[in-house]
Every structure is written in structure tokens, then in C-alpha cells.
Amino acid sequence: MKKVLKIVLGLVILVVFAGTIVYLYRKSQAKPVIYETTAATVTDIVRKTVATGKVVPRKEIEIKPQVSGIIAELYVEPGEKVKVGDMIAKVRIIPNMISLNEAESRLNRARISLDDARKNYDRQKSLFESRVIAEAELQTYDVALKTARQDVEAAENNLQLIREGITKNAGSASNTIIRSTIAGMVLTVPVEVGNSVIESNTFNDGTTIATVADMGEMIFKGKVDESEVGKLHEGMELILTVGAIDAERFTASLEHISPKGVEENGAIQFEIRAAVSLKENLFIRAGYSANADIVLERRDSVLSVQESLVKYEGDSAWVEVETGPQTFEKRVIKTGLSDGINVEVLEGISKEDKIKIQIAPATAPK
Template identity: 25%
Template sequence: MRVKTLRIGLVAAGLLLAACSDQGGGSAPPGGGAPSAIEVGVVVLKGQSVPRHAQLSGRVVARATAEIRPQIDGIIESIVFREGRQVKAGDILFKVRDAKFRAAYAAAAAALSRAEATEQSAQVAFDRNERLQSQSAVSQQSLDEARAALLQAKADVEAAKASLETARIDLDNTVIEAPIAGIIGTAGVSVGSLVTQNQTDALATIRQIDPVNVDLVDTSANLLRIRQDVEAGRLGREGEGAPSVRLTLENGADYKAAGTISLATVNVSESTGTFTLRASFPNPERILLPGMFVRASVDLGTMPNTFLVPQRAVQRSGAGEPIAYVVSADSKVEQRTLSTEGTSGNDWIVTDGLKDGDRLIVDGFQKISAGAAVRPVDVTIDEDGVVKQSLAGPAATGDASGAAQ
């Protein structure tokens, strides 16, 4: 009985070993061959002209600003304007009590009349002495004294005229007018307030905000880089005119009107290494107010023979350089080091490292390395960055779409 049981155990062990041997042998390919090529999704690249923009920060500033200050000492008699409203150049803003200035003007006018009368008398005396001296009836000294008196009288008349003009200017300054057109702010004084000539505090401030300016700041390094790209032919503009600018407001909304660069400073800040660009924008609805922070996109031109590469296809090497993988003519993976110039939507703008006709790997590169054999499959990428296989078949609903998710 013990012998029979031992035989049965040996038979069972032999069957178990045979089964394990069959399972282990089934995992290797027949004849010990290499595994099949990995399927990857590719897109064929084609160079194109791509617009290049500079993203800058800036602040809104008024086109012109006028701080209203009195030119005389006096008491505010009335405030004529309405705060926060549009005013035109020459509109009356404030009136100062003018009684003493009218009196000063009248006194200056009287002094001028007296000086003119004295001049007439001196002129008559000079004419008489000149006639008598020609007849040797008076001495030369008398004629010289008459001439001096006449010249003095003429000088007194000119001085009186200047005093009258000064009095007129002071009288005119009792009415304070707007020097420029724009939006006027709040009044800094009230009726009955004492104001002084050229005081520190402004009575009110007028700002021109349609059109309005936006001061943008960029680094000198970016300026040099842009100039190098233009000189090397990597960046160019079509047509003439100033570069256009688009704004993004503080709440993330786009400002609908485009502006243009109006000037650039000719110096670089010694403390920050930046320079300033000024752009002008129409602002009829007064959306842009002085002091606002904005983001600006400046149109620098177009870059010819440039490639738009999906962001999912660009990785970083150990040295931090952007790289991508392409499929060679013999279906092997090639690694390319790229030169980029920012982004456009969901794509990197690549200026060097790729060429027309390259088959760029956009899906499945997680399983590959440089030199690996692959089987390329044409795919497309939608606006959301989702990869879709362009050929129908089992793979179309498998790896490509799933990897994008």
C-alpha cells in the first residue's frame, strides 16, 4: 500500500513539472527572436511663418495731465465745473474775488494816463527849445535838458504800460480756465477758501484719457535678442507702421481695441536694466484708467520657416535643454535638441532642430528611447491636445487616445 502511494506522488510531481515547463516556454517568441517594434503616433512637420509676440507688463498713464494752481492770492468766489466730467480747453473752472485786482488795474491805467500827459508836455518843451536853439535864442544846455526830460517821460510811459499789463494779467487770473481738454477730478478747495500764488496743492487735476497711454517695460537683454533676430533674418515685419499691441486687463479680459507703439526710451535703467515702451490706445468708454496694471502682447513680426510643435512632444534633457523625438527613414527613434521662441496656444514655437517632412513622435514616447525600432502611425491632435489616430483599426481606439488622456 505504501509503495502504491509513492508511485502516485511521483506521477503527480512529474505532471506538475511538465506543466510548468510548458508555461515557461510559451513566453518566448518562436526561435528566440526579438520583440516586435513599438507603435508610436507621429505627425509630419511642415515649416510655416509664425507671428512672434512679446508679453510685457505695463501701467496705464494719462495722455496729458494738468494740475490747476492759482497764479494770484485771493478767495475762491465760485466753482464752475462739475467734478468727474469732461471739460474743454478754455472752460472756466474757478473764480477768485476780483475787487482788489480791478482797483489795481484802474490805478495802473491812471498812472499810464499821467505818464502820457507828462510825455506830451516834455515833447512840447523839447520842440520849443529845439526851435529857439536853432535861432541861438537858448543855450545848448537848455536843449539837452529838454531832450533828457522827454526821454524820461517816454520811459515813464513804457513803465506805466507794463504796470497796466501786469494788473490786467492779475485781473484775468481771477478767472481760472482749463489749459487742456480732459476729465477733471475732484476740487481740492471749496468756496471761500484762501488760495495763494503757485501753492503746492492743486485746485484740481485734468487728465486726458482718450486716447490713453500704456507704459510697457522690457529688459535690455530682450531688446538685443530681438535686434539679433531681425539682423539674422529670423524675424521680419510685413509692411510699414508701428507694431500693434493687444492688452489683457487685470480681470483677465481682453481689451477689444488694439494700440500701437508710439515711442521707446533711448536709455536703459541703471538700477533695473530695463527700458520703457509707450503704446497709445483709443479709450472712448474710459475702461483704461491711469494707474491700472495690464498685460500687453506686442506684435514683433513673423518668423519664417518655423515649426509649431505640440507641447506634449517636447521634453527636457538632463541638461535642461528642450528635446523631441522623430522617426528616421529606417523607422528608428532619433533625438533632436530644439531651439524655441516661446509658445503659440498649445504649441512650442521651434526655430531650430527640426526640418520639413520630419515625423515627430507625439504619442507613445514614454516607451521608447533613442535608437529604438518603432512602427509609426499617423495621428492628429485636436485643440485640447488630445491625440486621435487617423487610420481606423484596433490601434485607433487603443494606445494613442488613451495616452493623451
């Protein structure tokens, strides 16, 4: 009996040991991998670059005074529309005391000369009427009197011009009234009534009274990297995304590429300018930030595969095509345009071929 129990116990131990060995062997074996597949598709491939910049008016003018003084009145506010010649502001002149003193002295001298010329004329006229002198001699004194009157008028105008910035014969023309030089919208009025302003002249740019722009003609100004600028040309279409108007897209036509680059953060950037096509129901404010998608190359309705499926060896490109259940072979293909996600396939595969996806294999079920 004891012998039988020993035999049974030995068999049990042997079976458990053998089972453990089989279990560990099976567990150590790699599980079969089932690769998923995909197929080439017909799609549009667009390679583009993005330029960042802003939308600004094509014509934006700074209105500056022609005389120095103090702002006496402002006639416009930002957002108002103006026409050519509309009044922007009025400047009250603070006369230069030296120039004012010289002008007053000149007027006094002119009046003295006029008084002397009048007396001489009256004296000579009496002699002429008494037939003592000839008419030709009287004419000399008549000319001198008229000249003296003209000198007085000129001196008065000069004094009034220094004091008020306008002469009595100027009519509505006055350089103390600042007027708009273009038709458009007032963007900014950086001065207030009472501010001192400096005239625009050869030595000074002058104080800006207001900025006026034609908001009906906008352009996009942006910059592109030197690696992309060689692929651009005038007339290319841009798709603008304005930061403040996310839901809308605007088209623009590239009209200028700067011939000189500027270094920014270690990279050479070239400025571009494009005419924006505005929409009637949308108002674009000056200075909106925008991004422009510039189409460099485009292929419509071409056979393509995902860029991640293509392997490259030297100058060759290939994919793994399924020839049987979970059996694949390398297939050399000829590629074309790529947008970084999909790549155009010129030859080597068709839409019916199943291409191995290596990046996401699915393991077989237990």
C-alpha cells in the same frame, strides 16, 4: 499502492514548482513598451514678449492757481468735460498785511500829491487867464496835475489788486478765477471749498486745483526687460489686454523706447510708450492696468514640431523618426524660430514622418 501515491504526490509537487518558476520568470520580464508617435504640422509661430504697464492720457494737465488764498467756489466735478478757458474755481485772496499797509500808504500819498498839484494848477491858471504868465509855464503845471491823477489811479488799482486780486480796468481777466488751459475731461478735483491753496511760482509748485486730460488720445506706458529691449523698434505693433476689459483687445503702435534703464528688483527695466487705437463703443479710464504683447518675430504657415520632441546635442538637433513598427532612428533636423511650445523645422523631416513621443509611452496590454 503507497508507492503510487508517493509518485503522484511527487509529480504534483514538481509541476507546482515548475509552474512557480515559470510564473516568476515571466513576471520578472520587462513588459514591451509601445511608443506613441506624432507628425509635424503647419502652423504659425510667434515669439513675443509681454510688457506690463497702464493706459494713461497723452495730455494730462494739473491746473494750479496764480494767487494764494482760499477756495471760494468750485465750478466742476470729476467726469465733466471742459473747454479751454472754462472756469474751474474761484480763489478768495487773503491779503498780506504788510503789502496792504504799504498800498494804502501809497494811495494816501498819491492823493495828497494830487490835491497839491490841483491847487498849483488852479493858481497858475488864474495867472494865465490874467495874462501874468505864459501858456508854456501853465503847461508844466497841467502835466504835473495829469501825472498826479495817474499816480492815484495806479495806487487805487494796486490796492484793489492786493485786496481782491483784480483791478477795475481788468474786465473779465482775473487771476482769482482759475480756468482750464486745455480742452478735455476733469479727472480729479483734490480740493474742497474752504481749502487754502498756494500759488504756483518760481519757488513753489503750487496746489493742484484740478487735473484735466484729453481722453480722446491715450497711450500705453510700460516696461520691458533689458534682454528684450534690443529686439524692439519704433513702429512695432502691440496687442493690449486691459485688465478691466478682459473681452476686448486693443492695438497700439510703439513710438518711444527709453534710452536709459532703471533698476527694479535687481533687473534693469526700460520704459516704452505706445499710441493706443481706441474703439468708439468703449471708454477707457485713465490709469487702467494693461499688458502688452509685443511680437518680436513671426513665421506664418511653417512646418513645426513640439519643442519637447526635439533633442539637442551640442549644435545639433534631432528627433526619432519611425522607420518600421516600433522601430526608430535618429534624424538630424535644422530648426528655426521657437515660441517655447513649437519650433520651426527648416529641413530634416516632412509632414509624413512619424516622430516618437518619448515622454508618454503606452505599455502593451497584458
